[in-house]
Amino acid sequence: MDLPQYLVALILGIIEGLTEFLPVSSTGHLIIFGDLLNFNDEVGKVFEIVIQFGAILAVCWDYRQRLTDVALGITRYASARRFVTLLFVGFLPAAVLGLLFHSKIKALLFNPLTVATALIVGGLVILYLEKRNHRPRIHAIDDMRWTDALKVGFAQALAMIPGTSRSGATIMGGLIFGLSRKTAAEFSFFLAIPTMFAATVLDLYKNRALLHLHDFPMFAIGFVAAFLSAMWAVRGFIRFVSNHTFIAFAxxxxxxxxxxxxTWYxxxxxxxxx
Structure with a gap:
């Protein structure tokens, strides 16, 4: 499907923003729609990195008060240091396993058919988990222990398989390990910040030779579209999960x-x- 480049950037930016923090796999959607729109070359892969950064900043903006309080209070308040520790511990599994296996996984599994399969399997897992009797013991991030964060971090690492969904893995992992729906979703958002920042910086560094000034307008359109759509999606998602299950996403x-x-068959x- 051949569309004007800027329209493709707008479409993919909106898709990224709407799906990044929902349990439906933004990477999977970008692989599928990038393939469908003939935007799956090396420049397209760098574009995906840029728009993911836009989605991260949307969460930073939405939770700017909490993040500012933590940054200013880290030397004075134990609660702020504890919050940072939880994020660091939760970030470690994906960081270590990502450095070891991400390149191989990206080379072997980043294609629409793998994504489609992972979407189906992930949906079935969500349906199974939602049938279980969920009795949360943790109703706020401040109530989490470092062991809870570590368990959720290992769940997040499963999202290296495209189509699994980073947010889906962390949220479902959170539910399994005793977090309430809202707490699991919010911790997933916060955990995305160091995880995606690290992945973005690493990928941009590896692909720095593909960054060209003439691509800036296209990247800017995708970045802004991802930022605005992610901000809308995050706010709506928190309201939704406070009173609903994840069955619709499954x-x-x-x-x-x-x-x-x-369509393939x-x-x-x-x-x-x-």
């Missing part, structure tokens, strides 16, 4: 994954496959 994942597999779309 069925969406399954339906979308089956649709992509059907019947030859409707010539997907890129590893």
């Amino acid at each position: 069925w969406y994942r399954i339906a979308f994954g089956l649709f992509v597999l059907a 019947f030859g409707w779309v010539q997907w890129t496959a590893a």
Whole structure:
């Protein structure tokens, strides 16, 4: 599908912002739609890094008061140091495993068919977990122990498989380990900040030769679209999970994954496959 470059940037930016913090896999959506829109070359991969950074900043902006309080109080308040410790501990598994395996996983699994399969499997896992009797013992991030953060961090590491969903893995992991729905979602948002900042800086450094001034307008459009749509999505998601289950997201994942597999099986779309 050949669309004007700036329109493609706008579409992918909105998709990134809407899906980054929902349990539906933003990376999976970008791989699928990037392939569909013929924007899956090396420049397209750098573009994805840039718009993911826009989505991160949206969370930083939404939670700027909490982050500012932590930054200013880290030398004075034990609660601020404890919050930073939780994020650091939760960040470690993805950081270590990402350095060891991310390149291999990216080379082997970053294609639409893998994503579709992971979307379906992840949706089935969510349906299974939602059938369990969820009795949270942790109703605020401040009530978490470092062991809780570590467990959620290992759950987050599963998202290295495209289509799994970083937010989905951390939120579902949080529910399994006793966090309330809202606490699991908020900790997932905060944990995304160091995780995605580190991944963004590392990927930009590795792909610095592909950064060119003439691509700036396209990158800027995607960045702003991702920032604004992510800010809207985060606020709506917190309101939603306070009173609803994640079953709707599970069925969406399954339906979308089956649709992509059907288009491949019947030859409707010539997907890129590893």
